[in-house]
Amino acid sequence: MAQGSEAPWGIMKTLLILRHAKSSWDDSMLRDHDRPLNKRGKRDAPRMGRLLTDEGLVPDIIVTSTARRAVDTAELVAEAAQYTGEILRDESLYGAPASVYLDVLQSMDDANATVMLVGHNPAIEHLVGTFGSRPERMPTAALARVRLQTEDWAAADPSHDAELVDVWRPKELP
Numbered sequence: 001m002a003q004g005s006e007a008p009w010g011i012m013k014t015l016l017i018l019r020h021a022k023s024s025w026d027d028s029m030l031r032d033h034d035r036p037l038n039k040r041g042k043r044d045a046p047r048m049g050r051l052l053t054d055e056g057l058v059p060d061i062i063v064t065s066t067a068r069r070a071v072d073t074a075e076l077v078a079e080a081a082q083y084t085g086e087i088l089r090d091e092s093l094y095g096a097p098a099s100v101y102l103d104v105l106q107s108m109d110d111a112n113a114t115v116m117l118v119g120h121n122p123a124i125e126h127l128v129g130t131f132g133s134r135p136e137r138m139p140t141a142a143l144a145r146v147r148l149q150t151e152d153w154a155a156a157d158p159s160h161d162a163e164l165v166d167v168w169r170p171k172e173l174p
Helices: 039-054 068-081 098-106 123-131
Strands: 013-019 061-064 087-089 114-119 143-148 162-168
Touching (some): 013 068, 013 123, 114 123, 123 143
Parallel strands (some): 013 114, 061 087, 061 114
């Protein structure tokens, strides 16, 4: 599992922000909350999980929206990354603004050095944008890594001691 580290920046936490993979619109009778992943989504989610392993970023905990497409994305990513921890389902993330994602992050147990949040646009793009110096496009299955200089999640502040380190988009991966 990823661990907080002493570096030139000091004690660090890592936030991984993942937009759910591509969902299916084939069944018009399904509620938005219940839409599953489509073929591309089922392909891209495991690719992002393998990326986590390759980058040494397997999270300590994953928190996902309760929407089926987000849960399925989290599960496929976790399986491909060989993540063995718990996947928490948080209904407050479905349809929520970025501020709710930040609230969830700030409630995390400090024993978790690396937290992954899985959710939806436009909140995901807004959340990533608050940690970066410019807006970032977050298409389906895009993953962002944020480094935070803090010992406790309650103090996580996008405007202070936070750095957007990477953004990976499935179409840009080899």
